[in-house]
Amino acid sequence: MSDTADLYQALIMERTKNPRHAGKPDHFDAEGEGDNPMCGDHVRVFVQNDGTRVSHVSRGCAIMVASAELMADAVAGLSAPQIAQRRAAFEAMVNSGAPDQSLGDLNALAGVSEYRSRIRCATLPWSALAQALTDGVD
């Protein structure tokens, strides 16, 4: 499966099938959402500020769900400016395809750069998170 393993590798499939951060928490401090009108994908992101814990409710493809999962791992405990920085680095990485050491497991999504129409799937949870951090709870 070398032709597809670059994108749909074990880490992505594992996190899609067995998400650890899925579900709406009882209490949260901020909420954001993202839509992809092209495919009907939808993600809601919930932020609890006690150490910036992020969870998500995702309806969409494997890339989007895995991205939401890895994002939740990657931002745990970070401040808003640090999250913004990480988002910028992540978006640069999925657009260029060049792995970025500072991004750790998020590099699993580097292969998405080969599919222009799928980059949005990987970045959607991050825009939802950015919205949550900007808008707070409606």
Next chain:
Amino acid sequence: MVDTAMSAALQDDFMDIEAIRRDFPILASQVHGRKLVFLDSAASAQKPRAVIDAMVFAMEHQYANVHRGLHWMSERTSDAYEGVRDKVAGLLNAGSRDEIVFTRNATESINLVAYTYGRAVLRPGDAVVISEMEHHANIVPWQMLRDAHGVELRVAKITDAGEIDFESLEAQFADGKVKLLAVTHMSNVLGTYTPVERLARFAHERGAKILLDGSQAVVHRAVDVRAIDADFYVFSGHKLYGPSGIGVLYAKAEILDAMPPFMGGGDMIASVSYEKSSWAKPPHRFEAGTPAILETIGLGAAIDYVNAIGFPSIAAHERALTDHGLAVLSNIEGLRILGTAQDRGGVISFVMQGAHAHDIATLLDRQGIAVRAGHHCAEPLMGRLGVTSTARASFALYTTAQELDALGEGLARVKKIFS
């Protein structure tokens, strides 16, 4: 796996598929180092050499603006352009070439009808009925008419099989307000052919006109607008192996006569003064400005091309392909085909347990197989089917049974990744 002997037999019965494939230069392409398997012809079909050459020839040897110049080049180009109107009239078996209006595409054709017939002939309080399996192009123009003109928009249900529900249709017509039934001739999602003769009779008996969206059907079957008794019939050139940018509106002569212009400008007038302008007769009344000359010539070449192969062969080939495709896909556990219409053609939408349509499309693409994934410009239908998106394989006259076998193998690999 499916018997390959069946695939081989399928090729010889109806047409010389290898010769046909050589007519389409792009089919020799490779994608990601794999042979291209193009199963997205319902979105837009590939172009045969004859179409490419006709357009290049026009640009190199026979090009000027149409209907204007008194010089040799303009007259020859006008002849070529107007000649295509005869070809389209022949393709649809229209009563007259003057019933053929050139537009940009089927979408523009429907907008033209909604804007002109919709406002000039339909009255506030009248109703337009569409079905639950329409493309956005046959939904949104009617919504815009509703909001601007006070015409009611109603939706007739489809059955779980993906066929028009005539009981629901009857209910929509019950109060006598319906003046137009606008439905697809073939669903771009479910592949269902609608019973157009019956629908036309149904509408006419109740005092309504019928508009048929033939974007998909015209590619696969011989269409006879007089036998159907269609009032309006629309399609796009690019799905019929022609170029993008050229579409067709057929309407009965007496209906076109009563319609005001769509857009104003050159070519659509009889005379112009600052005080008042008068309109040209149809079809030119609806063709303002310099038309898509080269694209129209390309469409003419495409019509010649399909006519040379013949619709009986095309239809038989696609029927066999559809049966084969349904058999291949039915063999894949966890895959669900949407719609089980009795009369269906070479468009198959499906969903796979645990795998999102976009993941399916990406993984297939990696194997050189092009399918479409998403809502197929039919969001309300997705809601009716209880899905947010589907993957869709669609066939053309150059599609082979082996390509459908490749799809089956590709999907088996997708399934492995997602299981």
